Amino acid sequence: MKLIDILDATPFGIGYRLAFLTNFWREPILRQMEKDFGIIRPELTVLMCLSFRDDVHARDICEVTEQPSNTVSRGVASLEKKGYLARTRDTDDTRRQVLRITPEGRVMHDKIMTRFAQAEQKMLGVLSKQEQTDLLCLLDKVARDVENWRS
Amino acid sequence: MKLIDILDATPFGIGYRLAFLTNFWREPILRQMEKDFGIIRPELTVLMCLSFRDDVHARDICEVTEQPSNTVSRGVASLEKKGYLARTRDTDDTRRQVLRITPEGRVMHDKIMTRFAQAEQKMLGVLSKQEQTDLLCLLDKVARDVENWRS
DNA sequence: CCCAGTTAGTTCCACATGGAACAATATATT
């Protein structure tokens, strides 16, 4: 009995394969990331948001990622302690704090992103360039439509 | 700022979209499943294995799903308490116990499977039948190749 | 200006999870 056989028995072949691939692609890297760098999932989430756009508030990260505020709060606090982000009080609203990634934070972020990218390439090795393009296109179509189907 | 924009900035477009779709498709159902039926993730894992094949041992489930034994142990214990599976001592090896899903367990399993299937159909609404077939084919190709790329 | 209601971020608490130690049983070696 293999996992892929159970997979085949379900009435949601695409969904299950999505979950299957996500698990085998992402989870090992997240575990390794924690082991090698001491960075855990919610910290990476914050790091990715700050890498994409500087000077955001914790609240923004909550909204974009749909993470609970306490999770983001802990991620921000621990990243600051590690020197990967800096926070300053917002002068307009002193409840808020402006978050910014540090150079060290960006280095760490890029290192982790590279791992994901390399693992992706390895995962897609069985597909031709054209097939990879097709797959990306199909996934993108569904992902962009998310607001129409999410429950 | 939208999540999909951060997604586009990463050097692993396919991987990130896989994770994105998995999150928005699977996670809401798992949360709802717990709320409506009191079934949590490791319990569902056990239930799906037993639905696929009867008379297995907890150890088999550990190997197939790569779950730690304590997680499976708890899942089995709680499912038994709820009447969704029955366990009997294996006469050949009294350390082992033979697991079997009950009719109530199968009803619950099917109810949950239906939810996943319906959510999948909704998710794929934006794709044509041909595109859905293509997507399934591509995902299957990569999934079947898992032993060659998993880290 | 004051108070009710709202919002940003943190802390508290309850629980799910996985690693490691453990007890019971089976298997291998001599």
Added chain:
DNA sequence: AATATATTGTTCCATGTGGAACTAACTGGG
């Protein structure tokens, strides 16, 4: 046959996580 080793499944413990309560600060209506 006796002892050492391996295996099955459970319990213990440390940690990650999210809901809810909480504090501090802002906003709007009277």
